Amino acid sequence: MKVYVIxxxxxWTHREWRVLRYLKVDTKIVPNTTPFDExxxxxxxxxxxxxxxxxxxxxxxxxxxxxxxxxxxxxxxVCAGMQFLCEHFGGTLGPGSTPEFGAVPLKxxxxxxxxxxxxxxxxxxxxxxxxxKAVPEGFDVIAHSDSCPNEAVRCRDRPIWGVQFHPEVExxxxxxxxxxxxxxxxxxxxx
Amino acid sequence: MLGAEDFINDTIEDxxxxxxxxxxxxxxxGVDSMVAAALxxxxxxxxxxxxxxxxxxxxxxxxxxxxxxxxSMGFNYVIEDASEExxxxxxxxxxxxxxxKIIGEKFIRVFERRAKEYGAEFLIQGTIAPDxxxxxxxxxxxxxxxxxxxxxxxxxxxxxxxxxxDLYKDEVRDLARMLNVAAxxxxxxxxxxxxxxxxxxxxxxxxxxxxxxxxxxxxEIKKAADAGKMDLPWQYFAVLLPSKSVGVQGDxxxxxRTIAIRAxxxxxxxxxxxxxxxxxxxxxxxxxxxxxxxxxxxxxVYDITNKPPATIEWE
Numbered sequence: 001m002k003v004y005v006i007x008x009x010x011x012w013t014h015r016e017w018r019v020l021r022y023l024k025v026d027t028k029i030v031p032n033t034t035p036f037d038e039x040x041x042x043x044x045x046x047x048x049x050x051x052x053x054x055x056x057x058x059x060x061x062x063x064x065x066x067x068x069x070x071x072x073x074x075x076x077x078v079c080a081g082m083q084f085l086c087e088h089f090g091g092t093l094g095p096g097s098t099p100e101f102g103a104v105p106l107k108x109x110x111x112x113x114x115x116x117x118x119x120x121x122x123x124x125x126x127x128x129x130x131x132x133k134a135v136p137e138g139f140d141v142i143a144h145s146d147s148c149p150n151e152a153v154r155c156r157d158r159p160i161w162g163v164q165f166h167p168e169v170e171x172x173x174x175x176x177x178x179x180x181x182x183x184x185x186x187x188x189x190x191x
Numbered sequence: 192m193l194g195a196e197d198f199i200n201d202t203i204e205d206x207x208x209x210x211x212x213x214x215x216x217x218x219x220x221g222v223d224s225m226v227a228a229a230l231x232x233x234x235x236x237x238x239x240x241x242x243x244x245x246x247x248x249x250x251x252x253x254x255x256x257x258x259x260x261x262x263s264m265g266f267n268y269v270i271e272d273a274s275e276e277x278x279x280x281x282x283x284x285x286x287x288x289x290x291x292k293i294i295g296e297k298f299i300r301v302f303e304r305r306a307k308e309y310g311a312e313f314l315i316q317g318t319i320a321p322d323x324x325x326x327x328x329x330x331x332x333x334x335x336x337x338x339x340x341x342x343x344x345x346x347x348x349x350x351x352x353x354x355x356x357d358l359y360k361d362e363v364r365d366l367a368r369m370l371n372v373a374a375x376x377x378x379x380x381x382x383x384x385x386x387x388x389x390x391x392x393x394x395x396x397x398x399x400x401x402x403x404x405x406x407x408x409x410x411e412i413k414k415a416a417d418a419g420k421m422d423l424p425w426q427y428f429a430v431l432l433p434s435k436s437v438g439v440q441g442d443x444x445x446x447x448r449t450i451a452i453r454a455x456x457x458x459x460x461x462x463x464x465x466x467x468x469x470x471x472x473x474x475x476x477x478x479x480x481x482x483x484x485x486x487x488x489x490x491x492v493y494d495i496t497n498k499p500p501a502t503i504e505w506e
Contacts, residue, residue, distance in 0.1 A: 009330035014320050015461060018359070022193050031330070051332040060330070101500035125462055127499040170458040 001043045001186060002026040006034070008050030008061060008080055011127075015168040016046050016078065019179050032062030036070045044186040045071060049079025049166070053130060055093045064088070074159035074186050076114075079128055082162030086153065089136035098147035100126040104165060106151055110142035114152065114161050116181050122173040124151075124165040131164060159189055192358075192365035199230065199366065202354045206234035209352060214313035215240045215306050217298065217339065218268070219382065220257030223317030225374040226367050227355055228266060231315055239315070241266045242305045244298060247274025248384035248398060251406040260373040273301050281386065281393040285433075287506035288336055290393065294383040295338035299347060306349050314349040319358050321460045334502065338382035359459035378426050379460065379503075387506040391433030400487050404429035404450045407479050412454065415472040424466040427454035429480075430494075430505045438489030447489035450480055455503050463498040 003025050007013045013029060020027040030039070039045065045067060052060035061084050068075065068088055077085040087093050106124045108115045132150040135141055143152035143163075152163045161182070167175040192198070216231060218224040218241040232239050241261060245254050254270065261268040280293050302314055316339045326341035327333030333341065343351075355363060360379060367375030386393045389401045408429045416423045430451040438445035452473070457463035477491040494501070 007330060009332070011324055011331070011334065012461060013331075014324055014357075015459075050330065102497045125499075169462045171462045171464065 001183065002041070003044040003046065003183070003186065004039060004042055005029045005046045005048055006032050006064065006067065006081070008032050008048045008064070008084075009052065010049035010079065012166055012168050013048040013050075015166075016048055019168050019176060020046070023176070023179060023183060025183065032064055034063065036063065036066045039067065040070070042071075042073055044074045044076070044182070047075065047077040047081030047085065049081055049128075052080060054080050054083040054087060055130070068160065072191055074182065074189055075161070076182050077160070077162040078168070079126075079164060079166060082153065082164055083130060083132055085160060085162050086132045086136055086139070086150075089139070089155070091132055091136040091139070092134045093130055094133045096129060096131040096148060099129050100145070100147055100165075102126070103171070104145045104147065104151075106143055106145055106165065108143045110140065110154070112142075113185055114142060114154065114163075114178060114181050116184075118174050118177060124167070124172045124175070125169050126165040128164060159185065161185075192362040195362075195365055195369055199369065202230050203234045206231050206352070206354065210235055210238070210313050212313070213238045213240070213309060213311040214315050214352070215242050215302060215309060215311045216315040216317075217302055218243055218261075218266075218317075219380070220253070220260055220374060220377075221317070221380055222360070222367050222372070222374045222377055223319050223355060223363055225260065225264070225317070225372045226363050226370065227315055227317035227353075229264065229370045229372050230354055230366075231352075232264075232266065237267050239267060240305070240309050240311065241268040242302060243268065243270045244301050245270060245272045245274060246277040246294070246297070246384060247395065248277065248386050248393070250380070250385070250409075251402055263373055269305065271301055271305070273297070276301075278393070278395060283392060285391050287387060288333070290386050290506065291336045291338060291341065291383050294386060295336065295341065296344055298338060298382075299344055303348055312350060313352050314347070315352045315354075317355055317363075318353040319355050319360065319363060321359065323356065324461075335504075335506070359461070361458050378423075381504050387504050388428060388430045390431060390505060397431060400448065400484065401429060401431040401450075403484060404431065404480055404488065407483070408452055408454075408476055411472060411476045411479065412468070415469070415475075420469055420472060421466075424454040424468075425457040425460075425463065426503055427452075427466070429453070436490050440485055440489065445485075445489045448487050449490040449492060450488050451492050451494050451505070452476060453494045453503070453505070455498070457498075457503070460503065463503050465495050465497060468493070
């Protein structure tokens with residue numbers, strides 16, 4: 001299985017690569033300026049987080065929009081990756097009412113896919129100044145926290161997921177299982 | 192570590208094919224550079240020279256400890272005392288990024304001199320993933336310039352070879368144990384050494400204060416761990432703050448410096464939580480510092496911040 005990581009400049013992009021590698025996935029970190037044509041044979045894609053303020057520095061997010069428009073394989077956006085995909089499909093962003101750095105108690109609202117087999121509540125680690133204020137039409141919120149109403153989203157008619165927190169860091173509980181669930185989604189995906 | 196044996200064999204093969212002449216390795220005695228040295232030594236033997244720079248900013252007894260490890264590993268090595276050069280370059284510098292860049296550059300100048308003498312075309316470094324990630328690049332913010340990445344000057348008369356670039360500390364430790372490298376369990380220590388634990392200006396006097404405080408923190412925590420009171424943290428040390436505060440010592444007013452104790456747990460250094468040190472251990476550290484260092488320190492505090500939002504070291 002081939003799942004690449006789009007590098008949007010996160011401190012933890014390389015951690016996403018490490019988690020996928022340890023799950024025996026054929027993976028590689030590629031810049032977000034990579035043309036979609038070079039990625040069209042992938043089985044799945046992770047959009048990393050990054051330092052840019054997604055709402056005002058769209059250029060720093062490179063070709064993420066093209067990947068979201070053209071890909072027929074599953075995509076998981078992390079942190080700024082989730083913020084970007086939400087805004088791209090019509091959602092709105094803004095400064096977090098309570099910015100989250102470090103441990104956050106996550107409350108799962110939907111166990112159908114990304115959080116399959118995981119507890120209703122567990123601790124994840126986040127690091128973000130901005131957040132998704134309104135999710136795009138056609139998206140469901142599948143997890144929240146007391147300080148951030150939109151911690152994870154899923155698109156209803158396309159295989160696109162987003163998480164505001166960071167499943168790739170060591171301190172996030174069940175982080176590897178979230179990636180395993182994403183890989184299962186990829187395996188089961190019907191083109 | 193996943194596929195450690197393959198990694199060792201592949202790295203030795205890769206080193207053999209790339210390094211045909213002589214090489215030097217920048218070797219601080221930490222687990223990263225020791226593992227890199229052990230791997231490259233296996234590939235090219237005595238065509239490798241390990242260079243340890245005593246920059247005047249190392250911990251108590253460190254240079255002697257490192258030399259003993261070099262001997263036990265059978266390295267071809269040289270130890271250079273460059274402390275004056277470093278202190279001169281750091282005079283009146285207080286900005287953390289400026290300190291890191293100056294130190295990185297000074298290191299390279301020493302390595303260049305040694306490489307020329309030895310006839311080496313390659314500089315080997317034990318750079319690991321967090322070093323280049325945190326140093327920043329075209330898309331990534333600079334959190335701190337690691338001396339071996341962000342401190343490298345653009346013009347350098349050697350080719351760089353960094354076999355551990357994609358690994359994290361936990362993986363390097365696994366390799367160290369497999370290769371019987373003496374440094375396998377040593378705690379991480381930053382390249383710019385005590386300079387980034389001395390907030391404000393780096394003077395020999397300030398370094399002496401933080402060196403002694405670091406020694407006390409390490410010694411008390413090791414004693415507590417040996418006595419079964421706590422696990423050894425991932426990293427544990429003292430930081431000298433640039434501010435002063437009022438105290439009272441034997442009915443006399445004191446106005447002295449503050450030491451912050453920092454101890455964290457982590458797996459890979461990319462996230463960390465502060466250690467829950469038992470209060471009686473904190474108490475022992477605080478009393479020993481304020482009693483034995485009363486001339487300079489009259490207050491001790493404990494850092495209770497995780498990474499993020501803080502980093503492990505203060506600068």
